[in-house]
Amino acid sequence: MATTAILGAGVMGETLVSGLIRSGRNPADLVITGRTPDKVNALGEKYGVRVLSNAAAADVADTLVLCVKPQDMAALLDEIHDHVAPGNAVVSLAAGITTEFLESRLPEGTSVIRVMPNTPALVDQGMAGISPGKHCTDDHLAEAEELLSSCGKVVRLAEKHLDAVTAISGSGPAYIFYVVEAMIEAGVVLGLPRATSTELVVQTLYGAATMLKETHEHPTVLREQVSSPGGTTVAALRQLDDHKVRAAFVTAIEAAAARSKELASGQG
CATH class of the missing domain: 3.40.50.720 (NAD(P)-binding Rossmann-like Domain)
Incomplete structure (x- = not known):
């Protein structure tokens, strides 16, 4: 061998x-x-x-x-x-x-x-x-x-795509942990014990990731299944859209890719 x-x-x-x-x-x-x-x-x-x-x-x-x-x-x-x-x-x-x-x-x-x-x-x-x-x-x-x-x-x-891979999957776990931190903190603000809030968020994350992987449905389809008209989820999502969270994620990931390119070219 x-x-x-x-x-x-x-x-x-x-x-x-x-x-x-x-x-x-x-x-x-x-x-x-x-x-x-x-x-x-x-x-x-x-x-x-x-x-x-x-x-x-x-x-x-x-x-x-x-x-x-x-x-x-x-x-x-x-x-x-x-x-x-x-x-x-x-x-x-x-x-x-x-x-x-x-x-x-x-x-x-x-x-x-x-x-x-x-x-x-x-x-x-x-x-x-x-x-x-x-x-x-x-x-x-x-x-x-x-x-x-x-x-x-x-x-x-191709190697030309590795800066994007670095920005998406290499750095990606940190983005997920960042969102999880925010969700846990929100639970605490709403009066939940921190341990309970953590358990709720972590299992929700695990469940959502498993659904994405096993159903092969587009995330938009899965999101819409949770979003009843006039309900709690759409009220939350509207706030995220108003705060341009989706655009912020795209910009952040672009910044990570740009930094990866800088490092690869020896610029710091």
């Missing part, structure tokens, strides 16, 4: 390791690295996987998954450059790091895949966008897809 190395086994790295093992991957085929020896050794013991240096991990791996912070990527690529063999796949989970950046700092012709994951991967409900580099083979792209599928869903798309 091919060996996969997770370089920089922090939160997302551990998420991948645990997801792969739950999906049936042999721990003997996994290698992890990390900057903090105590933490990475504890992870190695927890999952029964090997702990190596970055260079040694690159030497033994067929697939290298780069999970370091964007600002640490250049140094990592320098460290592993001479240890990446022809036929290896390099998968990057670092936000704003382009395939061009990776390819320019790896051996000529290296097969590179860029990934934009999100935090629900922690509960096996992730949504990842993946894009191939210039030299990426179909087999390597399929391998990356399978890798990420261990902790959620995966969609393939």
Whole structure:
């Protein structure tokens, strides 16, 4: 079985390791690295996987998954450059790091895949966008897809769309948490105990998301089913429209995409 190395086994790295093992991957085929020896050794013991240096991990791996912070990527690529063999796949989970950046700092012709994951991967409900580099083979792209599928869903798309993916699914959980916070606070203002308000909102969110996923109905249809003429829901929705909440969400997501583009082009 091919060996996969997770370089920089922090939160997302551990998420991948645990997801792969739950999906049936042999721990003997996994290698992890990390900057903090105590933490990475504890992870190695927890999952029964090997702990190596970055260079040694690159030497033994067929697939290298780069999970370091964007600002640490250049140094990592320098460290592993001479240890990446022809036929290896390099998968990057670092936000704003382009395939061009990776390819320019790896051996000529290296097969590179860029990934934009999100935090629900922690509960096996992730949504990842993946894009191939210039030299990426179909087999390597399929391998990356399978890798990420261990902790959620995966969609393939051209790299030019990854700023939008970052803005929608990468940052998206924060928008949902923001709305949930507001709804819980409204319940408290209306006199509900905070714990009760939280339970009502979280289960409502879970139920609404499940309806969207399982009924395959357009959200407009589902919204209209709840909105009786002259009722409570339309009274609330009118306030949201009056405050231009829908437009604010579109503007906010556009801003996130613009910031993602800035980061990718090295403008801050």
